[in-house]
Amino acid sequence: xxxxxxxxxxxxxxxxxxxxxxxxxxxxxxxxxxxxxxxxxxxxxxxxxxxxxxxxxxxxxxxxxxxxxxxxxxxxxxxxxxxxxxxxxxxxxxxxxxxxxxxxxxxxxxxxxxxxxxxxxxxxxxxxxxxxxxxxxxxxxxxxxxxxxxxxxxxxxxxxxxxxxxxxxxxxxxxxxxxxxxxxxxxxxxxxxxxxxxxxxxxxxxxxxxxxxxxxxxxxxxxxxxxxxxxxxxxxxxxxxxxxxxxxxxxxxxxxxxxxxxxxxxxxxxxxxxxxxxxxxxxxxxxxxxxxxxxxxxxxxxxxxxxxx
Amino acid sequence: xxxxxxxxxxxxxxxxxxxxxxxxxxxxxxxxxxxxxxxxxxxxxxxxxxxxxxxxxxxxxxxxxxxxxxxxxxxxxxxxxxxxxxxxxxxxxxxxxxxxxxxxxxxxxxxxxxxxxxxxxxxxxxxxxxxxxxxxxxxxxxxxxxxxxxxxxxxxxxxxxxxxxxxxxxxxxxxxxxxxxxxxxxxxxxxxxxxxxxxxxxxxxxxxxxxxxxxxxxxxxxxxxxxxxxxxxxxxxxxxxxxxxxxxxxxxxxxxxxxxxxxxxxxxxxxxxxxxxxxxxxxxxxxxxxxxxxxxxxxxxxxxxxxxxxxxxxxxx
Numbered sequence: 001x002x003x004x005x006x007x008x009x010x011x012x013x014x015x016x017x018x019x020x021x022x023x024x025x026x027x028x029x030x031x032x033x034x035x036x037x038x039x040x041x042x043x044x045x046x047x048x049x050x051x052x053x054x055x056x057x058x059x060x061x062x063x064x065x066x067x068x069x070x071x072x073x074x075x076x077x078x079x080x081x082x083x084x085x086x087x088x089x090x091x092x093x094x095x096x097x098x099x100x101x102x103x104x105x106x107x108x109x110x111x112x113x114x115x116x117x118x119x120x121x122x123x124x125x126x127x128x129x130x131x132x133x134x135x136x137x138x139x140x141x142x143x144x145x146x147x148x149x150x151x152x153x154x155x156x157x158x159x160x161x162x163x164x165x166x167x168x169x170x171x172x173x174x175x176x177x178x179x180x181x182x183x184x185x186x187x188x189x190x191x192x193x194x195x196x197x198x199x200x201x202x203x204x205x206x207x208x209x210x211x212x213x214x215x216x217x218x219x220x221x222x223x224x225x226x227x228x229x230x231x232x233x234x235x236x237x238x239x240x241x242x243x244x245x246x247x248x249x250x251x252x253x254x255x256x257x258x259x260x261x262x263x264x265x266x267x268x269x270x271x272x273x274x275x276x277x278x279x280x281x282x283x284x285x286x287x288x289x290x291x292x293x294x295x296x297x298x299x300x301x302x303x304x305x306x307x308x309x
Numbered sequence: 310x311x312x313x314x315x316x317x318x319x320x321x322x323x324x325x326x327x328x329x330x331x332x333x334x335x336x337x338x339x340x341x342x343x344x345x346x347x348x349x350x351x352x353x354x355x356x357x358x359x360x361x362x363x364x365x366x367x368x369x370x371x372x373x374x375x376x377x378x379x380x381x382x383x384x385x386x387x388x389x390x391x392x393x394x395x396x397x398x399x400x401x402x403x404x405x406x407x408x409x410x411x412x413x414x415x416x417x418x419x420x421x422x423x424x425x426x427x428x429x430x431x432x433x434x435x436x437x438x439x440x441x442x443x444x445x446x447x448x449x450x451x452x453x454x455x456x457x458x459x460x461x462x463x464x465x466x467x468x469x470x471x472x473x474x475x476x477x478x479x480x481x482x483x484x485x486x487x488x489x490x491x492x493x494x495x496x497x498x499x500x501x502x503x504x505x506x507x508x509x510x511x512x513x514x515x516x517x518x519x520x521x522x523x524x525x526x527x528x529x530x531x532x533x534x535x536x537x538x539x540x541x542x543x544x545x546x547x548x549x550x551x552x553x554x555x556x557x558x559x560x561x562x563x564x565x566x567x568x569x570x571x572x573x574x575x576x577x578x579x580x581x582x583x584x585x586x587x588x589x590x591x592x593x594x595x596x597x598x599x600x601x602x603x604x605x606x607x608x609x610x611x612x613x614x615x616x617x618x619x620x621x622x623x624x625x626x
Contacts, residue, residue, distance in 0.1 A: 039444075145327035148605050150563040153597055157335040160585040160593050237453050241567050244455055245582050260455050264571070267462055280459050284452040291451040 036296050043292030050286045054107040057100030065101040065254045069094045077263070079272045089263050089275045098254040099282055105249060106256045106283070109169050110236040116174025117231060121181025122224065126216060128182075129189025130208065140186070143179035151176050151238050159247045169248055173235050184227055188220040195219075222297070229294035233287045240283050256283050310623050313616060321609035325602055329381075332597045333374050336590040377594070386595040390587075397595050400580060408569070408576035411495050412561050419500035420507065420554055427511025432538045434516065442508055449505035454567040458498045465494060495572050502564050503557045510557075514549035518542045548618020555611030559604050 036044065053060075062083075063069055069084045070092065078088040086095040128136040146154075158172045192198060198215050206214075242248035243257030251258060256279040263275035344360040361367050365376050380387065386397035430439045449457060518524065519542050527541045528534075566578040573579075577596060584592035616623060 145324055145331065148324045148328050148608065149331065149601055150559075150604050152563050152566055153600055153604075156581060156585050157332060157593060157597055160588055160590065161335055161338040233451050237451075240453055241455075244453075244567060245570055247582070247585055257453075257455075260459075267459075267466075273459070273463060273467075277459055277463075280453065280456040284448075284456040287451040287453070288448050291447055295447065 034297075036293075039292045040296035043289040043296075046285055046289035047293065050103060050107060050282075050289075053100055053103040055104065057103045061094075061097040061100040063094045063097040065098050066091075066093060066252050067097070068092045077266045077272060077275055080274065086278050087272050087274045089259070090265060091262075095259075095275055095278055098259060099256070099278055102254040102256045102259060102279065103282070105166075105253065106236065106240060106243075107286070109166060109249070109255075110173065110232060110239050112170045113173025113239065114177065114228065114232045114235045116170065117177035117181050117235070118228060120174065120178040122185045124178075125182040125185030126189040126212060126220070129186045129193055130212070136186075139182070143182045146176075146179040147183070151234070152241055155238065155242050156245075156247065159242065164242075164247050164250060166249065169239060169242065173238055176238070177231055177235055181227070181231065185220065185224065188223060189216060192216050192219050226294050226298040229290050229297065233290050233294075236283065236287055256280075313623070314613060317609060317613055317616070321605055321612075325605050328601045328605065329378060329598055330374065332594055332601065333377060336594045336597070337370070337373075381595065381598060387591045389592055390589045397592055400592070401577065401595070401599075404576050404580055407574065408565060408578065411492065411499065411568075411574070411576065412558075412565055414492065414496050415499040415503065415561055416558055418496065419503050420557075422500070423504040423507035424511050424550060424554070426504070427508040428515055428538065428543065430508065430512040431515035431519065431542075432534065439512075443512070446505040446509045449501060450509065454498070454502055454564055455571050457501050458494075458568060458571045461494055461498045461501065465497065495568050495574055498571075499561060499564055499568055502568075503561060506560065507553060507557050510553040511550055514553060515542055515546045517549070518546045521545075548615050551614035551618065552611045555607050555614060559607035559611070562600055562604050562607070 058065075068091075069088060070078075074092065076088065076090050076092060078084065078092070080087045084094045084096065086099070089095050089098065124139055128139045154176050155172055158168070162168055192215070198211060201211055201215050239248055240255070240257030240260075243255045244261045246258070246261055249255035249258050251262065259279035260276055263279075266273055266275045344357050344364060344366055358367075365373060368376070384398065386401070389395050389397055389400060426442060430442045433439055515538070519538075524537060524542055527537045532541075565576070566582070568574070569576045569578040570582055577599070581593060581596040581600070583589075584596065
């Protein structure tokens with residue numbers, strides 16, 4: 001109802017309304033069919049490209065990740081030339097091949113991490129919004145404390161304690177990002193739990209399973225999907241930042257974040273800055289592309305619920 | 310109202326306490342204790358036992374925790390495990406200035422510019438200027454810090470030809486020009502990193518106010534757009550904006566870690582990364598607490614700002 005009123009009001013705020021869609025500031029219900037904007041489509045193309053490289057990159061790469069394209073040439077940070085189209089890195093390895101190998105690792109670790117965060121966060125979040133009272137309070141307090149620790153700091157402490165390996169990275173990322181997911185899904189659950197249709201379902205005598213999957217889930221899906229994209233970005237940034245600090249994926253394995261670290265010297269001594277720029281652009285293009293898609297999805301979901309939390 | 314403020318501060322203190330427990334337990338999970346590390350593999354059982362007693366490592370865990378906490382609060386951080394007999398306080402006092410300078414200057418330069426740009430974007434929504442800023446901030450928000458840093462280096466060093474890609478050495482024996490080029494890259498990068506978030510959030514905060522009926526009234530009265538934004542909208546947007554600023558300053562605390570390592574800058578963040586590499590858990594505990602406490606305090610300020618600026622939150626029913 002309030003939406004109708006607003007649409008009428010828009011008529012009077014002529015100086016602004018013809019330029020800004022005020023709907024983007026409200027929690028309007030999903031309206032119409034979901035369509036991607038131009039930037040959103042671009043995002044989908046870039047993400048699809050990187051997913052393809054992540055899966056097939058290691059088979060398509062011209063060299064193995066630690067092979068030397070020019071075994072006789074000892075100069076580091078070579079400029080691009082036939083045989084090494086992006087040049088070579090600090091140890092004379094082919095950058096293009098390392099980016100293709102690194103794609104699978106960077107994206108794989110982050111995806112696994114964000115999935116774990118979601119399994120933990122959504123299960124406990126929606127569960128606790130239904131369970132209520134004491135369990136809810138304890139969980140909320142616990143996750144609030146975890147939320148007060150900056151993610152990278154948390155990562156540093158974990159890596160200091162147990163050392164760094166790919167499984168550790170995945171589990172750490174999952175653990176670090178689950179509190180945010182918990183908070184969002186709990187808030188969503190709470191918001192939806194008090195709606196009339198849920199009341200009606202309860203009065204009808206439906207069980208918890210029905211209420212979760214048939215009443216709450218369809219309404220929580222859109223905000224959760226757009227938050228999933230956002231969280232995926234943060235996990236990619238987290239994993240590559242740790243690798244960049246030398247505390248993530250360990251050499252000689254290729255990973256986008258650690259590639260930037262290995263080749264930092266290119267800024268001072270290198271003939272070309274591609275060794276450092278290429279992996280940085282790889283990460284940025286992926287995360288920015290996801291962000292473009294997320295923008296479209298959250299505009300469609302009508303609200304910036306995730307932004308408000 | 311005072312009750313709300315006190316409750317919030319109390320909650321902040323409790324959170325810090327909780328964080329300190331997490332950090333203490335986390336660093337205690339490290340293999341080997343301080344006595345073992347300090348005396349090395351060749352230590353005899355007796356000397357190990359003596360040192361453990363001296364350091365209080367034979368006490369139950371919760372007593373160790375309180376001991377550590379009280380020492381921390383008194384500024385007695387202990388001795389570094391990795392770098393001989395240097396005290397942590399000494400390590401920190403050598404470097405905290407560098408981190409403080411970079412973060413303070415970032416706040417002083419980055420915040421006003423970004424907030425101004427955000428307000429401008431909200432003032433002329435939908436124009437090319439606004440779209441450019443929005444697209445730019447969407448890009449920068451999602452990009453990793455080292456990507457922004459690389460762009461900055463390419464721009465400043467290779468394009469403008471000033472500064473040095475890597476800032477090393479102390480700041481003591483430098484003249485003003487050298488000082489500026491020394492700091493320009495880390496600060497400019499951090500400014501860009503926070504600007505992206507800040508512009509976006511400021512714009513949203515102002516636009517949110519622009520949506521309210523009294524603004525509509527002001528527009529209908531025929532007041533020029535600039536005045537509507539400056540006199541009517543902005544005053545009510547101050548609370549959300551202060552909230553946004555505090556959140557982003559908290560973000561500087563974490564952003565500075567990657568930036569310092571990128572530029573090889575001798576600050577607290579590079580110190581904690583070294584601590585992790587050498588598994589110097591006393592150093593990690595101390596610096597972790599300092600970083601987290603700063604973060605929690607800034608978040609608390611953000612919380613308080615949004616309550617104090619909103620009468621409805623200030624006087625809850």
